[in-house]
Amino acid sequence: MLQALPDGHPARFVGPYRLLARLGSGGMGEVHLACDAQRPTSDPYRMVAVKTVREDIRAGEEFRVRFRREIAAARAVRSPYAAALVAGDADAASPWLATEYVPGPSLAEAVDRAGRLPVAAVRELGGDLARALDAIHRAQVLHRDLKPANVLLSADGPKVIDFGIAQAFDATALTSAGLVVGTPGFMAPEHLEGSRAVVPATDVFCLGALLAFAATGRGPFEDEEMGAVVYRISRADADLSAVPQELREVIGDCLRLDPAERPSAEVLAARLAPPRTGVFPWPGGVLSLLAEHGDAARRFGEAAASGAGVAELPTMGPTPVPYSPTALGAQIRTPPAAPPVPPTEDASRRRTRRGWIAAGALALVMLTAGGVVLLELDKDSANKAFNKGSSGEKSATSDGTSRAPAAYDGRVVQPYGGVGHTQDFGAGATDRSLRAAGWSPWEAKVPADTGPCVLAGELLVCSGSGGAVTVLRAADGKEAWSRPGRGGEPRGQGWTPAVANGTVYITDDEGVSTYELGSGKSGVRRKHAAGDYVVTGTESLDGILYTTYAHPSRESDKNLITARRLTGSGGEVWRASLSGNPGSPVAAGGRVYVPAGTELWSFDARSGTQVVRGGPSGGGAACWSAVVHGDAVLCGGGNGVAVLDARTLKQRRQIADGVVSLVGPAVTATGMVVLGDADQLSAYEVRTGRRLWRKEAEGDTADLMIAGGQILAGSGLTVSAHSFDGRGTADRATFEVPKEVASSAGETGGRQVLVSGGVVFLVLAEGVVVSGYAP
Known part of the structure; x- marks a missing residue:
């Protein structure tokens, strides 16, 4: 009492x-x-x-x-x-x-x-x-x-x-x-x-x-x-x-x-x-x-x-x-x-x-x-x-929560969920055994241009403008280490950090810098072989860093994608030309997909050979973002979502006609597509395109995630939970940034949400990171 x-x-x-x-x-x-x-x-x-x-x-x-x-x-x-x-x-x-x-x-x-x-x-x-x-x-x-x-x-x-x-x-x-x-x-x-x-x-x-x-x-x-x-x-x-x-x-x-x-x-x-x-x-x-x-x-x-x-x-x-x-x-x-x-x-x-x-x-x-x-x-x-007192029943491991875990155990949670950028964070989103030891809710002040971030074991690794990096302890938000960006003035946005074998890889427009995850000690820096290009996106999978570039002359046929090893020599594996306006690459199923506005490119992940080029076929659909689900690629960013065959890149169907979503769709393991359209949430079947439900959301939806059997929708300074069936009575709860933090974070709200171990990490636009219980 x-x-x-x-x-x-x-x-x-x-x-x-x-x-x-x-x-x-x-x-x-x-x-x-x-x-x-x-x-x-x-x-x-x-x-x-x-x-x-x-x-x-x-x-x-x-x-x-x-x-x-x-x-x-x-x-x-x-x-x-x-x-x-x-x-x-x-x-x-x-x-x-x-x-x-x-x-x-x-x-x-x-x-x-x-x-x-x-x-x-x-x-x-x-x-x-x-x-x-x-x-x-x-x-x-x-x-x-x-x-x-x-x-x-x-x-x-x-x-x-x-x-x-x-x-x-x-x-x-x-x-x-x-x-x-x-x-x-x-x-x-x-x-x-x-x-x-x-x-x-x-x-x-x-x-x-x-x-x-x-x-x-x-x-x-x-x-x-x-x-x-x-x-x-x-x-x-x-x-x-x-x-x-x-x-x-x-x-x-x-x-x-x-x-x-x-x-x-x-x-x-x-x-x-x-x-x-x-x-x-x-x-x-x-x-x-x-x-x-x-x-x-x-x-x-x-x-x-x-x-x-x-x-x-x-x-x-x-x-x-x-x-x-x-x-x-x-x-x-x-x-x-x-x-x-x-x-x-x-x-x-x-x-x-x-x-x-x-x-x-x-x-x-x-x-x-x-x-x-x-x-x-x-x-x-x-x-x-x-x-004494043991029944004799023994196991080599427990649930993983009893031993003091290392700062990095090889597990990395990406801001887009798992492979394919489906925004599905899987069972780990609510598995409390994956929570950092001693965690309790916190907020931390960081540079205003911080983000995106990845969760590497018990450390939150965030990139920033010009190759800056800030690493926070996931348990309490205290800074583990940080490094400033290159040059005096901020140049470009930060790109998703890559973490492999205890090393952090931070990409900027000039090259890739490496740091020891635990100590922040600087390692090798490699300049981009592409030359004076502007980075437009990164993706890391299976020890390879894929990077897309736009040519500074804006001549779209001179744009590039490269693949570089994260381990060993760190050398370039392959490069390939592409046109259009390349966005962030997506690696899945042995291929690398690059959305480019009105079209989609597909490359062999091992050789860099261009496999096929396709995209939405009318109806106002665009391909500013790509999500790979099974044998399908979902292109979003225009009118509705175009569902393409992952092998041929030919359009199978267009779903959610009339829904204009500024954020990429989230896709469940069972093939349900969730879209945010201003203050509305809607769900569709990938296989048939049939709409399952539509409902009001908590404000304008800026992020969509699948987390442990529920949908999380980020909107400004809140993250709300919704059931898969879309029924209002089954909705869960809402995580809201504390008032005293919100007042210093401004009205622009969140720019990225991560979820793991029943915990949300919300990166706010004004240089604040907040961690709290997932709804």
Whole structure:
């Protein structure tokens, strides 16, 4: 629950952050909603949760050493399914840490206020949380306190919190008698045996209990008496009678008494749900809570951004759940008597359990202090600990989110989508495992002529006028490196950068410059063999850079296209003459297509031999842009779209007659063509030319993309999502550039949109790049 700061008090700052509202408190201190003090924002996705520590805890040096170590551990966990650590300072007078703010309820609040989740949502929830645990375990960290209050829900899915910091509080105030951290109903049998018995499978057990709660609204060990809860946990005596049949087996496997019989987090993720490519299937009640939390945070941010005092907000629900992941779940002082141990237990187990039952829940105080344990760094002991509790099911790779990825892994996202310039960004557009580690929404100031950009692993590589290049970190928008353009005055526009084998290739009118992707170190520069020509477009595919040129004399029969190797000698492979007004080349299917206004050229990609020359055959169609889809080439830029045979370049049909689109069409894998005509969107079948639907868009459409089963339309300072069937009721949402950024970006809006990992990168015309959640 968000609570306003005391009225009339001056603004309060912690590190570089201004506190906006109180999120919660616990045994260690308080958690506040905050934003960058230098750049107040009303966008909840640009806010952070700042935790400060109580004065009586932070005094000792031992605490600071552990706190410092746990901050490092939290940084090691990189997963889109876990809230990222943004910053922290263990050496400050008042130690603090800031994590990604998730504008949504905890799972505990969601179930309490909106009811249990449907089976499909529980499966997706479990799959994401299992992937989060896999990432945590691969970072050599155990969670030890996975419970509904430690899972926050966002429109993008769930996020685990408090996975690498709570051990800093071991042997401090949290071990005070009478205090219990966490919720006993979501502990594992190993918790009752002491911290040395806790293994990765312990977290899996807790996840099983959490999923049972999500599916039924009750914990599987819930009981009126605390002693009975402890006793049932000690025997793994879970009540799954209310769990839907489709989930009962997998949850039951998580709750097995022997840790070695439980599935690993990686195997569990595969059993529950594969990585998602669409939106999360939250029910309506949860969506309402998400909107409520987002609106509340936005109001506090708007007050701070305006310079006004923070306004009072109403309580956000009848039974609010504290946000603080370290809030005390209970204060147990005089536990009730526990039920007797059945005489059928074997002697050794009987002795262990009987001691626990006699002590009751009071004994939990000694064994549950601290929610996280950092494993020993000694390799042998770490391997032993992690092998214990493993089911023996192993895989060479996980979902790719758990290891700290390199800045560049060979994957490059082009501004036109995949091969053929279809504007289809594929399943990777919404696959969160492809998101840069530690990403959160950001905006960055860049030169006004920046763009176009490509996403190379975790770096956004942008060209600029005269061969300039700016490289930003995709995670936070901070500049990795940059190089100015050649000459004093800007000359020409920037062209799409090429990235291959860790090298950046930037084309300008005079040549191609190379730089090391990671460091920006300059490499070889090669002048264009074409001479004094003007570049009109570039394309890179399979280690070859294709470049089209216009002759400065404007004699159209002297224009050129060249192919140059990106690796090895970097020499020219071939060149060929062409006439007309050459646009950007498109390489696909062993050919290179060059749109040239009223015609289209086709060259053999290996030899440069002109294969055929054709184009639209009347009807007002033109070929200023080309899209290759299967055995067809779609020419756009005039009246409608001309569909040509990719082999002969003869026109098969003209579709969308009367639609004049200034942007190229987007084509889905199934052959649906989407066009933008001013403030209208329309869709057609490539095969028949039949119109499927037509609808109003959010303003003038400047960019069209296919992203994970939906259509994204860029218009000025917004990106809106639309369903494939064109029905208004199925439309998704809209990403909008924050007001404070829009005011500095001007009214011209976006000039390019990239989408990957559920994130959009919007390059604005006035020298601003914005990154946010894809709608």
